Amino acid sequence: MNQSMLVLVGVLILAVGTYTFRLAGPLLRTRAEVSERVETLLADAAIVLLMAVLTTTALTQDQHFAGFARLSGVLVAGVLAWRKAPFVVIVLAAALTTALLRLGGVA
Amino acid sequence: MYVRSIWSHLGRPTTRAIALVCVADGLVGISYGAVAVHSGIQPWVVLALALLVLAGASEILFVGIVAAGGSPLTAALAGLLVNARHLPFGLAIHEVVGTGWRRVLGTHLLNDESVVFALDQDTLERKRAAFWACGLGILLCWPAGAALGAFAGTVIEDTDAFGLDVMFPAVLLALIFPALRERRTRRAALVGALVAVAATPFLPSGIPVLLSLVGLLFGFGRKQPKPEVTA
Numbered sequence: 182m183n184q185s186m187l188v189l190v191g192v193l194i195l196a197v198g199t200y201t202f203r204l205a206g207p208l209l210r211t212r213a214e215v216s217e218r219v220e221t222l223l224a225d226a227a228i229v230l231l232m233a234v235l236t237t238t239a240l241t242q243d244q245h246f247a248g249f250a251r252l253s254g255v256l257v258a259g260v261l262a263w264r265k266a267p268f269v270v271i272v273l274a275a276a277l278t279t280a281l282l283r284l285g286g287v288a
Numbered sequence: 289m290y291v292r293s294i295w296s297h298l299g300r301p302t303t304r305a306i307a308l309v310c311v312a313d314g315l316v317g318i319s320y321g322a323v324a325v326h327s328g329i330q331p332w333v334v335l336a337l338a339l340l341v342l343a344g345a346s347e348i349l350f351v352g353i354v355a356a357g358g359s360p361l362t363a364a365l366a367g368l369l370v371n372a373r374h375l376p377f378g379l380a381i382h383e384v385v386g387t388g389w390r391r392v393l394g395t396h397l398l399n400d401e402s403v404v405f406a407l408d409q410d411t412l413e414r415k416r417a418a419f420w421a422c423g424l425g426i427l428l429c430w431p432a433g434a435a436l437g438a439f440a441g442t443v444i445e446d447t448d449a450f451g452l453d454v455m456f457p458a459v460l461l462a463l464i465f466p467a468l469r470e471r472r473t474r475r476a477a478l479v480g481a482l483v484a485v486a487a488t489p490f491l492p493s494g495i496p497v498l499l500s501l502v503g504l505l506f507g508f509g510r511k512q513p514k515p516e517v518t519a
Contacts, residue, residue: 188333191360195350195367198341202371203398204377224407225476225507226379228467230373231404232477233500235460240515241488247453254454255461261368262465266294268305272312287354 248288254279298418302405306418309401310425312455313344317433319447320348324438327355331438338431343399346370347434349493369494376405376501383412397423400456404463437482476507 182190213269215223241247258275266274295303299372317338324334329351337347346367353363374402377398378385384406386394396421406419445451480503 185330188330188354188360191350191354191364192336192340194307194361194364195337195346195371196369197343198364199343199346199371200396201427202368202374203378205375205381205393206380206398207391207395208378210379210382213332222504222508223376224379224467225473226376226501227403227407227471228464229406229477229480229500229503229507230376230497231400231436231460231464231482231496232468233462234373234400235457236481237484237488237496238460239454239457240485244489250451251454251457253450254424255457258454258458258461259371259465262462268462269301269308271462272308272374272455272458276451277456280449283449 250279250282250287253282255288294420297413298421302409302414302418303421306405306422307403309422309455309459310429312452312459312464313401313426314429315345315447316452316456317430318453319452319466320344320351321434321437321439322441323443324349324351324355327351327475329355329438331435334438335431335435338434341367341455342396342427343367343371343374344430365493366492369492373493373497374398381406381415381419384416386416389498390473394420394423397427398427399423400438400460404460404497408463454512472507474507476483476505479503479506 235255239247239252242251254275257270257278261274263273298306308336321331321338322493325331333354334347334351341347341350349370350360350367353366354360378395381398381403385391385398402419402423405422408417409415409418425448456466464477468477480500483502484496484500487499491499
C-alpha cells in the first residue's frame with residue numbers, strides 16, 4: 182500500500198471511529214431508561230469533560246505550559262463570566278487580553 | 289420547516305454567540321489548513337478530515353503525527369483517543385441529536401461547541417435549536433476554513449498574535465459557568481480539571497481529559513452509592 186492509500190485508510194478509521202463514538206451515546210440512551218440521579222450524573226459528566234478540555238487547553242500546548250498570555254486571557258474570561266458579562270464580551274475580552282500581552286512581549 | 293424552527297427558538301444573543309464561535313472556528317481552520325499543507329500534508333487530506341471527522345483537535349493531532357513521519361494508523365488511533373469523549377457527550381444530550389434520518393446528520397454535528405451550547409440552554413426546544421445551529425454552523429465554517437487554508441494557501445501569519453487560541457477555552461468557560469454555580473458540579477469539575485492537567489505532561493492526548501471523570505466521585509460525595517454507569 183502506498184503512502185496516500187495509507188493516509189486515506191487512517192482518515193477513514195478516524196472518521197468512522199469518531200462517528201461511532203458520537204452515535205453510541207444516543208443509541209445507548211434509547212435502549213435504557215435511566216433514573217433522574219443518573220441523568221444528573223451524565224449531565225455533570227459532560228460539564229466535567231468540558232472543564233477538563235478547557236483547562237488543559239488554557240494551560241498546555243503539546244504537553245508543555247502554553248504561556249502566560251493565553252492563561253491570562255482565560256482568567257479574564259473567568260472573571261467576566263462570574264460577573265455575568267455577555268458571551269460576546271467574555272470571548273472578545275479574552276482574545277484582546279491575550280493579543281495585547283503578546284504585543285507587549287509576553288509569551 | 290425544521291431550519292425555521294431552529295431560528296425561532298434562538299434569541300438574538302444566542303444566535304450572535306453561535307455566529308462568533310463559528311467564525312472563530314473558521315479562522316482557526318484557515319490557519320490550520322495552511323500550516324498542515326506547509327508541513328507536507330496533501331490538501332485533500334485536510335479537507336477529508338474536516339468533512340468526515342469534524343473534530344478539530346483530533347484532526348490537528350492526526351496531521352501533526354503524519355507530518356512528523358508517524359504512521360497514519362497510529363495517527364488515527366491517537367485521534368480516536370481524543371474523540372472518545374463524544375460518547376459521554378452523547379449520553380448527556382441524546383435528546384437534541386434527533387431521531388430517524390435526522391439523527392444521521394445530528395450525530396455528526398456532536399462536538400464540544402454544539403454540546404456546550406445545548407447544555408447552556410434551559411428548555412429542550414432551545415437546547416435542540418442551539419445544538420443544530422452551532423453544529424450546522426461549524427459543519428460549514430470548519431471545512432470551509434480548512435479548505436481555504438489548504439488549497440488557497442491563505443496564510444494568516446500568526447493567529448496566536450490575535451489571541452485566537454484563547455477563544456476556544458474562553459467559549460467553553462463562558463458557557464459552562466452557569467452549571468458551575470451548582471456546588472456538586474463545581475467540585476466534580478474542579479477535581480477533574482486538576483487530574484487532567486496533572487496527567488497532561490505524562491499521558492497521550494485525550495486520556496487526561498477522560499481521566500477527569502474521576503472528579504464525579506467527589507461531586508456526588510459519600511452519601512450516595514457509586515453510580516453504576518458504563519460510559
